[in-house]
Amino acid sequence: MPEPVTLDIYEGEQVAILGPNASGKTRLVEILTGKWPLLYGNEVKYDFGDSGQRLVSENIKLMTFRDSYGDQDTTYYLQKRWNQHEIDEDMPMVNGQPLISLSSGELRKYQLRRALASHPRLLIIDNPFIGLDNKARQQLHDTLEQLIRDGGLQVMLIVSREKDIPDFITRVITVKDARTHYDENEIPQLPSSFIPSPSNTFSLTSSSLLQFSKVNIRYGSRTILHDFSWTVQCGEHWAITGDNGSGKSTLLSLICADNPQAYACDIRLFGRRRGSGESIWEIKRHIGYVSPELHRAYQKNVPAIQVVASGFFDSVGLYVRPNETQLARCRSWMKLFGIEDLADRNFMQLSSGEQRLCLLTRAFVKSPDLLILDEPFHGLDDVLRARATRVIETYCSNPAITLLIVSHYTDELPVGITNTLHLTRPSENL
Numbered sequence: 001m002p003e004p005v006t007l008d009i010y011e012g013e014q015v016a017i018l019g020p021n022a023s024g025k026t027r028l029v030e031i032l033t034g035k036w037p038l039l040y041g042n043e044v045k046y047d048f049g050d051s052g053q054r055l056v057s058e059n060i061k062l063m064t065f066r067d068s069y070g071d072q073d074t075t076y077y078l079q080k081r082w083n084q085h086e087i088d089e090d091m092p093m094v095n096g097q098p099l100i101s102l103s104s105g106e107l108r109k110y111q112l113r114r115a116l117a118s119h120p121r122l123l124i125i126d127n128p129f130i131g132l133d134n135k136a137r138q139q140l141h142d143t144l145e146q147l148i149r150d151g152g153l154q155v156m157l158i159v160s161r162e163k164d165i166p167d168f169i170t171r172v173i174t175v176k177d178a179r180t181h182y183d184e185n186e187i188p189q190l191p192s193s194f195i196p197s198p199s200n201t202f203s204l205t206s207s208s209l210l211q212f213s214k215v216n217i218r219y220g221s222r223t224i225l226h227d228f229s230w231t232v233q234c235g236e237h238w239a240i241t242g243d244n245g246s247g248k249s250t251l252l253s254l255i256c257a258d259n260p261q262a263y264a265c266d267i268r269l270f271g272r273r274r275g276s277g278e279s280i281w282e283i284k285r286h287i288g289y290v291s292p293e294l295h296r297a298y299q300k301n302v303p304a305i306q307v308v309a310s311g312f313f314d315s316v317g318l319y320v321r322p323n324e325t326q327l328a329r330c331r332s333w334m335k336l337f338g339i340e341d342l343a344d345r346n347f348m349q350l351s352s353g354e355q356r357l358c359l360l361t362r363a364f365v366k367s368p369d370l371l372i373l374d375e376p377f378h379g380l381d382d383v384l385r386a387r388a389t390r391v392i393e394t395y396c397s398n399p400a401i402t403l404l405i406v407s408h409y410t411d412e413l414p415v416g417i418t419n420t421l422h423l424t425r426p427s428e429n430l
Contacts, residue, residue: 002220009156013170013171014155014157014169015171015173016173016266017157017159018331019175019381020384021380021381022354025158025175044372049121058118060121062125063125068237082242086415112140123156126157127379128166129290136243141168144166148168148343159171194364208231209254210267210268210402211218211266211269212228212230212266212267214266215266215267217247217255217265223426224250225251228330233403235415237416238404239413240408240420240423241408241410246425249293249374255287255372256283284314285314286369288364288366289372291376293374293376294316298347298359300317300347302346302352304339304358305331305334305344309322309327323429331343336361337360337391338387339357342354342357352379355379356380360376360388369400371402373392374405374406377407405417
């Protein structure tokens, strides 16, 4: 039986809630914000002092992972319209720019302003620095520090790693790990059937898996890619870097058949020019993909194993019943990533780190020839991050596999990177 918990948070304290994935950080915050009811005889007491606002929801504001990237389904819907040039006066604007065109750093600051508009006494942010480049992380750090110093704001940050705790934090509350522990030195053994052969449905006329030739992408007056050329050979492992807003996500959307502008550009994938008769599903079945955008869009409260199984069908949600062989394969992949115990738990009840691992596992279940991993380790603690890295490294040790990985942290890139692509933001005058 768990021991009772007594916790006092005092005015003026700047708090970090530190703990590994599945340790109870999210549940603690849900209790503090009144979203998780306590048993009779237990209660959370609040004293908001001279605040004229009485409701807990008025005095405590919570920014979750999904809030940091936009308003869940609404933002995902707007992204689709943005990609298709269906831009009109209904599109939210920030400083003269459509909301959906903002970089991760810009969007994070916008969401912060929204959260602070009601002048809360306490602002809680889940993993505040994930997905931000060095400059944006420093800007967010300085903004929070300034608000604390000048406005009397009190903050609580939820983090999975000690290195993510900023220096203005005055108190660290460590949440114990209730999860099964794994051997950090264990090297996952992948069955040979999990590694694809070099053959593809698309016949390769050369060793080039991907070719961009002078590609130009513009959204309204904003240039994202200008005369961009790039060639990826089969079996290469690319690290894609660049500041927020430099075009990394746009580049990946062109590859994954999620951006209609690809058909107006000279792009070749698996030896064939885009728009030469292949379907979106023919492209996607060779690609394993995970990204913050996919995570934000995945709002299906189904068992985690169904989320993993949807990777066989490249769908958000599961609309085709997987067979027993496919389900067994899902469980085997989940065991490799250390999340086999989550198989029957509902996806929306998992922590953001557990959700990310489910979606990362989803990218592997069909043994793709091309892995596209956009910030794959968001919200993971050090142990699960190291385990996921070893799975990726083991899988990509096969010469048939091509890897494209996006990260703002060079120290979290897997070994075996053969090439680096660094994107810069084109001049607005182009």
